[in-house]
Amino acid sequence: MSSSTLTHEIGHYFGLDHPHKYWRIKLKQEPVSRTRTIRGSNIKMCERKGDGLCDTPAEPNLSRYTDDKCHYTGWNVKDKYGEVYKPVxxxxxxxxxxxxxxxxxxxxxxxxxxxxxxxxKYAKAWSTQSENAKNFDFDYYEPDDAREIASEIFFNTPQTHTFHLICTGKKKADLIDHIDWLYFNLNTTKKQDITISISESKYPLTDIKISVFSISGIISESNISSGSKLKIIKLNNIKSGKYLIKVEQVTTKEELTGYKINVVK
Ligand SMILES: [Zn+2]
Incomplete structure (x- = not known):
């Protein structure tokens, strides 16, 4: 199956038709012209025929009129008004x-x-304005739930993460994402001091455990208690290499929380 098939089907789900809809039925066919109007009105035909959209050109069914390299081959195929199709x-x-x-x-x-x-019917829940939607506030850096898929953080570039609900598709089985893995690469010729700061985002901080690992093992471990505004973790005299940060929410409460993290050198 082609990689575009699912996207195509989702397009149908969200109300799209095929641009070549009814192209074989003369009475219903969409004309090539974008300005041709329905007789006795000023309604453009491209707004009513085919897929009803004027920014998708009229087209025949392209499966017969394209080659493997995505070239259109129906150079002589015309609509019922005699205009040659110029599809994409x-x-x-x-x-x-x-x-x-x-x-x-x-x-x-x-x-x-x-x-x-x-x-x-679920539009309200999706709306970013909605109270209900906030429990599904998505973390842009996901997935980062395991060491192997840690997301990169760059120096002096703060990131905001959430411990958010993961929709499982089953009604009562929404899981909360409790762990984030991040990493940064330090490129340096001499040892350096690095500061990691964790502060509240639009959500207050809850109990969080932060562990930092170098390639050879854990080098720092600290806790933030809920109600804190800011936590500074100092890594002194560290050498070049890849460092992993594990941020773990230590709570059984199923509520959405988050944090802002910055790594400064
Ligand atoms: Zn289709």
Whole structure:
């Protein structure tokens, strides 16, 4: 299965049609012209025919009119008004012979998907304005739940992380993500002092345990208790190399919390 197939199907779920919809049925066919209007009105036909979007060109079913290299081959195929089709071959909702050609949604398609999502019965829960949505505040740096998939933090570039709910798809089985792994690379010729600061983000700090590892083992371990505003961890005289930071939420409370972390040299 092509990598674009799931995206295509999600496009349908969010209200998109195939740009070539009804292209074989003359009565319903979308014209190539973007300005042709429905007789007796000033409504553009491209807004009503095909997929109903004027920013996706009218097209025949591309599976017969494209090659493996994503070139359009239907140079002589015309709409019922005699205009030659000029489609693109990269639209996710089209049917190019090679499905790997598909990598684009137009602005019109994105607008339709957002509009459909806003009408979904769960739309409120997704909204960033919603109280309920805050429990699902996503951590941009995830996944980083294990040492092997630690996310990189750069010097003097603070990151905000959350201990957030992980939706498991089962009603009562939402898990909370309790552990984050981060790493930084220190490139230095002589030993250096590094400071790690952890402070509250838009969420207050809870009980957190922080461990720092060098390649040879643990070099620092400390705790932050809930209600604290800031914790400074100093690593003195450390040499060049990769360092791992494990941030672990020490609580059984299933509530969303977070922290801001900065590594300074
Ligand atoms: Zn489809």
């Amino acid at each position: 071959t990269n639209n996710i909702m089209s049917y190019p012979k090679n499905r790997e050609c598909r990598n684009n949604f137009t602005n019109g398609q994105i607008a339709v998907m957002l509009e459909t999502a806003s009408r979904n």
